[in-house]
Amino acid sequence: MPVLTRLIPSPVVVDIRPGALDDLACVLADERISQSGRLAIAVSGGSGARLRERIAPTLPGASWYEVGGGTIDDAVRLAGDIKAGRYDAVVGLGGGKIIDCAKFAAARVGLPLVAVATNLAHDGLCSPVATLDNDAGRGSYGVPNPIAVVIDLNVIREAPARFVRSGIGDAVSNISAVADWELANQVNGEKIDGLAAAMARQAGEAVLRHPGGVGDDGFLQVLAESLVLTGIAMSVSGDSRPSSGACHEINHAFDLLYPKRAAAHGEQCGLGAAFAMYLRGAHEESAYMAQVLRRHGLPVLPEEIGFTVDEFVRAVEFAPETRPGRYTIIEHLDLKTNQIKDIYADYVKAIGS
Numbered sequence: 572m573p574v575l576t577r578l579i580p581s582p583v584v585v586d587i588r589p590g591a592l593d594d595l596a597c598v599l600a601d602e603r604i605s606q607s608g609r610l611a612i613a614v615s616g617g618s619g620a621r622l623r624e625r626i627a628p629t630l631p632g633a634s635w636y637e638v639g640g641g642t643i644d645d646a647v648r649l650a651g652d653i654k655a656g657r658y659d660a661v662v663g664l665g666g667g668k669i670i671d672c673a674k675f676a677a678a679r680v681g682l683p684l685v686a687v688a689t690n691l692a693h694d695g696l697c698s699p700v701a702t703l704d705n706d707a708g709r710g711s712y713g714v715p716n717p718i719a720v721v722i723d724l725n726v727i728r729e730a731p732a733r734f735v736r737s738g739i740g741d742a743v744s745n746i747s748a749v750a751d752w753e754l755a756n757q758v759n760g761e762k763i764d765g766l767a768a769a770m771a772r773q774a775g776e777a778v779l780r781h782p783g784g785v786g787d788d789g790f791l792q793v794l795a796e797s798l799v800l801t802g803i804a805m806s807v808s809g810d811s812r813p814s815s816g817a818c819h820e821i822n823h824a825f826d827l828l829y830p831k832r833a834a835a836h837g838e839q840c841g842l843g844a845a846f847a848m849y850l851r852g853a854h855e856e857s858a859y860m861a862q863v864l865r866r867h868g869l870p871v872l873p874e875e876i877g878f879t880v881d882e883f884v885r886a887v888e889f890a891p892e893t894r895p896g897r898y899t900i901i902e903h904l905d906l907k908t909n910q911i912k913d914i915y916a917d918y919v920k921a922i923g924s
Contacts, residue, residue, distance in 0.1 A: 579766075580806040582697065584719035587795045589788065592622070592687065592723035595662075596629045604683065604718055605659035608632030611682070612662040613649055613673040618689050619665045622726070634658070641668030642704040643712075646675035654680050660718065666690050666734070667702075674701040674714045683718035690730040691738035691794055693836050694814055696720060697802030709826070716806050722795045724788055732868070733835065735785040735794065739867050740841025742797045743860060744818040745775030747844035750851060751816030755898040764813075770804040771813035779863055816899045817850070818843035823893035824886040825878070834876040841869050842876070846887075849918045851900045861922040871922055884911045 584602050586594075599605040610633040614623055623635055636652055638645055649672055653661060661680075663673025664687040677684035678701075688696045695702060697720050701712045727735070749772045755761035774797035783790030804813040811819075821843030826833045833839065841864045848857035861871040870876045873883035888911065891902050906914070 579803070580699070580716045581803045582717050582720050582799075584721070585697075585796075585799055586720070587722040587724065587792060587799070589724045591721050592626060592726055593629070595626065595687065595721055598721065599660070599685065599719065602719065604685065607659055609656075609658050610634070610660055610662050610685075611636060611653040611656060611658045612664055613638050613669055613676070615665045615669050618730070619669060622664060622689065633662075638665075638669050638672050640704070641671060641702075643675075643710065646672040646701065646703055647679070649673070650676035650679035653682075658682060660685050662687055664689065667693055667695050670696055671701040671703055674717070675703060675712055678714040684715070685719045685721065686717040687721045687723075688795075689726050690734035691722075691727055691791070691798060692734040693738060693741045694798045694801040694805075696722075697799045698811075699802075699806045700811065711811075716802070720799055722799075724791050724795070727791055727795070728786070728788075732785050735791070736867055736869050737835040737837030738794055738798055739778055739785075740835075740837030740839075740844075740864065740869050741814075742778040742794060742801065742837075743775050743864065744816075744837075744840040744844035745771040745801060745814050746779065746856075746860070747818045747847045748812070748814050748816035749775075750853070751847070751899040752812050754851070754900060754903060758903060759898055761898065764808040767804040767808035767813045770800050770807065774798070774800040774804070779860065785867060815894075816897070817847035817890065817901045820890035820893050820897070820899060820901060821846070821886055824889045827893060828886055828889060829878070829882065832877060834870070838870055838876060842871055842873065845871050845922070846915070846918055847900055849921060850904060850914060854921055857918070858922050872919065880912070880915060884908060884915065887911050887915075 612633050613636050660683045661677035662685045663670035670686050686696050699716050701714045749768050756763045778797050781793050801814050818840045822839035825839050845861045
């Protein structure tokens, strides 16, 4: 008899609600993650420092470590600092850079990681990947999933709205990424993990179809849950395929070609997704996605983030080089410069002003 079920790597705790941060110590004790309260907490010098003042009295046994940035050197330094202590877990309290540093450091010293997100800028808060800057630009490092994810919606509301908007773009881009995965299956026989694809697609659709906005608790709840589900989908599949297709290739191309001018990750991914949907002939879906992104204040044209049409065309041409071996609609069409320009002109007309 074959084994008909599988174990899914996922957090023991997912606590998303207003006021969740104030209950952090109790949640970790109740779930037996840290009954002693001996935690190594990584924070930034900005919002993290302010939150430290607020919650430090509830975590008297914790040691606090300020992380300077999001580089591999920062993460290795943090691991070295915490290695000397005797801790139950590492807590990453902050945005993506802090959490990714904490992920890497926790994996290096063999401790579980608790991700406490202070913004919803992208889907990395619950993924099995730490994205860190290095001498070659930026690298992705495999790490265990967080054992717990805590998102206080009161804290999220205090963050700049652009972080929420970025998360929207990243979540919605799942729809394009899964379509690319299905294309790779049809053309090249690439295996699809149906559960991972379903989780990622439904996470994207939940955000795309929700009528709320960035100041709405109901919408923030759905967005946070969608980003967590996307991270778990990546764990299920064992790579970033459920959330990374042509949309992310275009994003990476912006980052590599124009590193000093690149916009937020989710802004570029959302724009890339809307254009990729148009490339694959899903014109109505592309127009609807662009409409929703606009409603949330996200860009759908390169000019809206400071790039010319020629620069965008160059990014689309360069995109396949950012993820060698990944098959998306861009690789499938193998478009030349003039073809990209013509399709882009049609895309602009289709989505309207």
